[in-house]
Amino acid sequence: MSDAAGQPKAWGGVFREPTDARVEAFSESVSFDRRLADDDIDGSIAHARMLATCGLMTVQEADQVAQVLEEIRGEIRAGRFEFTAAKEDIHLHIESALTARLGDTGRKLHTARSRNDQVATDLRLHCRRAIDRLDAGLAELQRSFLGFAEREQDLVIPGYTHLRRAQPVLAAHQLLAWCEKLQRDRDRLADCRRRTNVLPLGSGALAGTSLPIDRDHVRDSLGFDAVASNSLDAASDRDFACELAFVAALTGVHLSQWAEEWIIYSTHEFGFLQLPEGFCTGSSIMPQKINPDVLELVRGKSARLIGNLQALLVLLKGLPTAYNRDLQEDKEQIFDSIDTLEAVLGVAAPLVAGTRFDRERLAATIVGGHLDATSLMEGLISQGVPQRTAHEIVGKLVRRAMTRGVALADLADQEISQDYAGWNAALRGALGPSRAVERMQSFGSTAPAAVADQIAVWRRRLGVASA
Numbered sequence: 001m002s003d004a005a006g007q008p009k010a011w012g013g014v015f016r017e018p019t020d021a022r023v024e025a026f027s028e029s030v031s032f033d034r035r036l037a038d039d040d041i042d043g044s045i046a047h048a049r050m051l052a053t054c055g056l057m058t059v060q061e062a063d064q065v066a067q068v069l070e071e072i073r074g075e076i077r078a079g080r081f082e083f084t085a086a087k088e089d090i091h092l093h094i095e096s097a098l099t100a101r102l103g104d105t106g107r108k109l110h111t112a113r114s115r116n117d118q119v120a121t122d123l124r125l126h127c128r129r130a131i132d133r134l135d136a137g138l139a140e141l142q143r144s145f146l147g148f149a150e151r152e153q154d155l156v157i158p159g160y161t162h163l164r165r166a167q168p169v170l171a172a173h174q175l176l177a178w179c180e181k182l183q184r185d186r187d188r189l190a191d192c193r194r195r196t197n198v199l200p201l202g203s204g205a206l207a208g209t210s211l212p213i214d215r216d217h218v219r220d221s222l223g224f225d226a227v228a229s230n231s232l233d234a235a236s237d238r239d240f241a242c243e244l245a246f247v248a249a250l251t252g253v254h255l256s257q258w259a260e261e262w263i264i265y266s267t268h269e270f271g272f273l274q275l276p277e278g279f280c281t282g283s284s285i286m287p288q289k290i291n292p293d294v295l296e297l298v299r300g301k302s303a304r305l306i307g308n309l310q311a312l313l314v315l316l317k318g319l320p321t322a323y324n325r326d327l328q329e330d331k332e333q334i335f336d337s338i339d340t341l342e343a344v345l346g347v348a349a350p351l352v353a354g355t356r357f358d359r360e361r362l363a364a365t366i367v368g369g370h371l372d373a374t375s376l377m378e379g380l381i382s383q384g385v386p387q388r389t390a391h392e393i394v395g396k397l398v399r400r401a402m403t404r405g406v407a408l409a410d411l412a413d414q415e416i417s418q419d420y421a422g423w424n425a426a427l428r429g430a431l432g433p434s435r436a437v438e439r440m441q442s443f444g445s446t447a448p449a450a451v452a453d454q455i456a457v458w459r460r461r462l463g464v465a466s467a
């Protein structure tokens with residue numbers, strides 16, 4: 001039986017009609033799964049070598065298969081390979097090119113294999129490589145935040161809750177907060193990699209094979225940690241892709257928070273940060289504009305990362321056991337998540353490396369907003385005042401300062417004594433943003449010594465050589 005393009009169907013013995021051309025166009029995946037070519041070839045070479053050790057192919061045949069597959073790989077990379085919707089997917093393209101060159105030897109490659117376990121294996125190889133690249137990109141971004149933190153180690157900036165001034169913090173402390181979030185994203189990636197790195201090949205279509213194969217041999221060749229132990233599960237499992245999409249989505253959410261924060265900090269109104277001009281864009285009509293488009297796109301790209309995760313979950317929902325063609329729809333989503341996050345990381349790290357705080361502007365604004373109120377309250381607590389009472393006293397003092405339009409430190413002793421009779425000079429040591437930061441002593445706080453320790457920890461963790 002031949003298909004519409006006149007090619008014999010690879011598995012077409014049973015068919016009396018060629019595939020309808022509309023079905024070919026509807027069901028092809030080669031337009032997007034061609035990016036699995038390297039993984040498919042790696043998997044096929046490992047499979048052929050295994051077939052040879054098991055006597056299902058001769059060693060010489062396996063050598064020929066490997067050699068021709070490498071030739072095909074070279075042609076695909078060079079853009080000299082012809083793709084056609086008539087051959088459905090990348091797996092059939094590569095196998096039919098092999099068969100066209102090697103005849104019956106090529107026709108042996110698919111022994112003890114189904115496209116179901118083949119595509120599952122290819123996708124795992126692909127995700128595994130992507131995970132390693134994403135991890136490297138995240139580490140690079142962490143190093144950019146760490147470098148920035150080290151340059152700004154002594155700088156005190158306003159900390160915000162509800163986007164209202166709250167307590168002063170070291171700029172380095174805030175920058176290291178991103179290192180923490182990204183580290184958890186990396187930990188999640190590593191965890192996802194463990195479950196991704198399990199070999200489906202050898203599961204056949206769903207039930208395994210009656211042929212004497214050696215799955216451990218393939219596992220070793222392809223660097224998988226384990227062989228999947230249930231063929232039905234392995235040929236249809238896409239959890240690993242969902243996990244990767246989830247990690248990408250959550251990382252995207254983290255990066256959207258960072259982008260939003262820096263968009264705000266770099267506004268004319270805040271003026272805390274100066275973004276590198278190479279990472280800003282202008283306006284076609286307003287000559288003065290220097291816009292944070294890169295950060296806006298980072299924020300916006302999180303939407304597609306979240307969308308891809310949702311599409312994958314909905315795709316899997318309610319699927320009957322083992323392979324269903326629906327699973328072909330997993331690829332564009334997971335590919336897009338990988339590409340999107342890689343693109344974001346590619347611009348985020350240099351953007352962070354090129355950004356500076358405006359120290360003058362910060363020095364001028366840090367005194368506003370009564371950032372030291374909590375410090376003063378804790379000073380009172382240290383002198384024996386119950387917390388609720390101390391809170392109320394300092395609240396009254398803030399109201400006084402607000403009414404007069406001054407900082408807490410500008411209130412005279414006499415004035416303060418009207419709200420708190422126990423006022424003494426030692427309490428002045430709690431006032432002022434820098435002193436508020438210096439008085440911190442809890443582990444994980446913004447205290448300069450704690451932040452210096454954390455910088456040392458991150459240098460070790462990220463393999464940054466000591467200065």
Ligand code: ARG
Pocket residue numbers: 029033089115116119323325327328329
């Ligand atoms: N292109 C298919 C996919 O991506 C490959 C597996 C096809 N298997 C099948 N029995 N039709 O899922």
